[in-house]
Amino acid sequence: MRKQAVQVNASSAQLTIGVVAPLTGRLAPLGKPLTYVLEALAPQLTHVRNGNRRYDVTVAVRDSRSDPVTAQQAVRDLVTLDQAHIVLTMAGTQVLPAVADACEELRVPCLSTTFPWQAYVHSRGADPGHAFRWTYHFAWGLDDIATVFSRMWEQIDGPHTVGCLWNDDLQGSLLRDHEYGFAPVTSARGHTLADLGAYHEPANDFQTQVARMREHGAAIVTSAATTADLALFHHQARRAGLRPRLITCSRWLTYPHTHTTTAPDIHAELADARVATLVYWSPNHPYRSSLDGTSCADLAHSYQRDTGESWLQPLGLAHALVETAHHALSMADDPTDHASIAHTLAGTTLSTIAGALDWKRGPTPNIALLRLAGGQWHPGPKGPSLSIVTNHDAPGIPVTGELQPT
Structure with missing residues (x-):
């Protein structure tokens, strides 16, 4: 298992954001936006302020290798070895549901995107209306x-x-x-x-x-x-x-x-x-980051400047993933408690660089819609x-x- 850790604070971390990303394999081109966003936002992730409390943060990234079995092992490593408090993921018809299922089994909050919500529900053996306890998603519908x-x-x-x-x-x-x-x-x-x-x-x-x-x-x-x-x-x-x-x-x-x-x-x-x-996202979308005010145009320009490659639609959603995770940790009654984080995600409404996300008004539990x-x-x-x-x-x-x- 390959592990990449973005250590955003030299002190002993009290909170960990875990990430399962396709760093290698056939989905690797689609994993680049997520790894780029994690590096770009590293200065904003040195710590989280929750009320009058301050928590240092570590971001641990593990490679799914574009494979669902490896992805599930990546989740187990993030939870047991890295002690992740929340897991983020995106991309992969088989990989994304595998990550979500592993998080549900291990009782760790998970946030994902880039997958129609009907596919997200059905691929996990559930019907619309089913409420998952630990796993949350934002996207669009078929x-x-x-x-x-x-x-x-x-x-x-x-x-x-x-x-x-x-x-x-x-x-x-x-x-x-x-x-x-x-x-x-x-x-x-x-x-x-x-x-x-x-x-x-x-x-x-x-x-x-x-x-x-x-x-x-x-x-x-x-x-x-x-x-x-x-x-x-x-x-x-x-x-x-x-x-x-x-x-x-x-x-x-x-x-x-x-x-x-x-x-x-x-x-x-x-x-x-x-x-x-x-x-679902472009440089022309009129949204800004809740973390640092970055506009969609700014994010796309920075990605093209830094990578030499064209902007990709998942770029904005990757940024929104991190924004939402940061928000959940800063708003949870106890950000060290998995159940508290999951409860916060379930009631989250947040304006992000990908648009407004509202888990209280989704088409089915655990889902927030993008236009x-x-x-x-x-x-x-x-x-x-x-x-x-x-x-x-x-x-x-x-x-x-x-x-x-x-």
Whole structure:
């Protein structure tokens, strides 16, 4: 087990914030925003003031290696060896629920993000309405994604028959769910969903799905595919003489495709596709950090300056994770007591750099919602650039471009 500890105070720590992050493995590109935020906020985490008490703080980071089993061991090490009072995590369809389950079992407060709340609940073997005792999450719902995607489809006339390129795993099964998936939202808006057929990741052929796209006359495609799989589908559709007027895709396509793969052919294919996606954070969001007043634009600029890489949407959520943890430790009746911290999280309302978080008004216990905008990737000389093309459900976020069908 690899361990990285960010010692933010030389004195003996009385409180420990534990972090499970994908420092290595296939999710490592998505772990960079979290490790960057921890380093950037280290000066603000030297201590926590709780009433008239002052507590020194240590931040202990352990590598999930992008693997759920390793992630659970990381939690055990954080709790038993590092004596973590709260655990933070983000990223990973299998890894994130594994961390949350381990925290629930070990009775340590956990805060997570970047995962639709229905997937967070279902992947842990629960139904909406179930109240976890120790684990809390903030994100958006599948219904929120469906609404934003529908609004972008409707910028191209409509209503539409939309081809659904969904896998045979958790994402696909939830997106197909007649109660919690896309259908309740999209059908109410007049759209027809045509399932192109489940596929296994990673895919090596989409001929069947392309044929069904032709059969249903679907000019728009929606998906939750990986970068490589979506590029393969688009390539095979073009070779068959089909060109979707718009592709909306969540999950990996919320990140610039140049960040998640180095393959030039994938870059070219997805630049041509002009994929639209959900936007949960950007430099244009009008929020500030509750810790130091940093604006979204400031955070994105600093990340690009310090890393030489493009800003990523999880950057703001990683910052909000740390803000919320700091808030919980400063507001808990007893920040050394796990139950007291968990109780504080359950009643938290906080304005963060990712927006307002309110666990008292979530769609189900343990959840705080973030508002979504819609964006589209536009090719440019420095790589793909994300423009916000609809803000109907988040009117405070400025529109920065127009949707461009292919």
